Amino acid sequence: MLFVFGFALLVLAAAVVVLFAMLAELASRLPDRPRRSMTIRRLDGLRLERAPDAWPGGLPARDHSVLLVLSTICSSCEDVARQLVSDPGHADWTAAAVVVSTADRIRGAEFVTQFGLERFPHFIDEGGKWVSGEFGVQTSPAALVFGGGRLRSAYEFNDVAALRAALDRAPHTEHEKEEV
Amino acid sequence: MTEQHSAADGGRKSRIRRRRFLSGIGGGGLAAAAVIFGKPAAASTNVVKGCCNLCVTPNTSLSNCEALVHYVWGCTEEGSLHCVCCEVGTTGQSCSGVSQSAYDCFYN
Numbered sequence: 512m513l514f515v516f517g518f519a520l521l522v523l524a525a526a527v528v529v530l531f532a533m534l535a536e537l538a539s540r541l542p543d544r545p546r547r548s549m550t551i552r553r554l555d556g557l558r559l560e561r562a563p564d565a566w567p568g569g570l571p572a573r574d575h576s577v578l579l580v581l582s583t584i585c586s587s588c589e590d591v592a593r594q595l596v597s598d599p600g601h602a603d604w605t606a607a608a609v610v611v612s613t614a615d616r617i618r619g620a621e622f623v624t625q626f627g628l629e630r631f632p633h634f635i636d637e638g639g640k641w642v643s644g645e646f647g648v649q650t651s652p653a654a655l656v657f658g659g660g661r662l663r664s665a666y667e668f669n670d671v672a673a674l675r676a677a678l679d680r681a682p683h684t685e686h687e688k689e690e691v
Numbered sequence: 692m693t694e695q696h697s698a699a700d701g702g703r704k705s706r707i708r709r710r711r712f713l714s715g716i717g718g719g720g721l722a723a724a725a726v727i728f729g730k731p732a733a734a735s736t737n738v739v740k741g742c743c744n745l746c747v748t749p750n751t752s753l754s755n756c757e758a759l760v761h762y763v764w765g766c767t768e769e770g771s772l773h774c775v776c777c778e779v780g781t782t783g784q785s786c787s788g789v790s791q792s793a794y795d796c797f798y799n
Contacts, residue, residue: 517712548770584776585766586744614762614778618785639764650765650773667767 547590549673554653554665562661563645567634570608573660577606577678579671580642582651583613583622587669591652592626594671601671608632612639612651654678736786741796742768743776746786749793753777756793771798 566573579595581588595601595609609631613619619635622628634641642648646655646662654674656664664681668674738745743766756777757763763777779791 548768550770552770582764582766584744584762584764584778585742586739587742587766587768589744612764615785615788621785638762649763650767652767669768669770 548669551666551668551674551677554648554650554667557647557665558645558662559664560661561646565641565645567610567636567641569632569634570610571606571632573657575606576608576657577604578608578610578642578655578657580610580612580648580651580653580655581622582639583611583618585651588651589626591669591671592622592628595631596627599672601675602630604675608634610634610636610642610655612636612642614638738792740776740794741774742766742772743774743794743796745776745792745794746778746789747792751779751791751793753793753795756791759791773797773799 563573570576570578579591581591592609595607601607609623609628611619611622611628611633613622613635614637616635616637619637623633623635636642639649642653642655646665648655648665650667652668654666654668655662656666656678666674666677668677736746738748740749753775756779759779761777761779763775766774766776768774774794774796777793778789780788
């Protein structure tokens, strides 16, 4: 009798554990957000066609590159960082580099490490002084498109794949449409 | 007398066996749960307001925050949400030096 009772209890406990495990697995597969915006919008008020006075060493050549400006104070930037590395990952985007605008260098380095951004060329921009001083950028996530050493266009975005698709088909000049 | 002793011993042994059996089930269940669920992820201490990821709960106005030594930056989310995020006292390591924060959001 004792054995039967114990066995029944064990089965019940195991069933509860498995049930919770299944629920946790299902929950982990659901996206945190219902759907991220695919809108790519041109950023106004920036210093387009400007050749920057300084170009940080960690970044790719300014002749042809796309700088993705993320900030440690921006929660949507964390989503972009995740997309870059693993959701789905954009390691094949050789023109891309990451600029991390941050209050202090340590926090910026933590951001790079936390999201595995080391695999991209990156620059930690303390206070956002470089991107704001050179180009007037004070918001994230932002994509700065360079060609011929100059800032050709700039966009706000939330979806990296949508940004890449838009850049592939858009002319990178100041005469672009309002939304790509 | 001997039979009474042996009956009492038998009852005690039965209780001990039952106790061990049940504690074994409980321990096994806990072990199984620990294996299946693993360690919980460390909870983030940051406070998300709009698209701002702030070190501390907003405790001042945006104008007050911007009047002090601060880090202020804008963010966008879902194409239409725009926020201005501000933190004061960001010279310390990581979030440890942040004493005040503020934000303001709007949709367009």
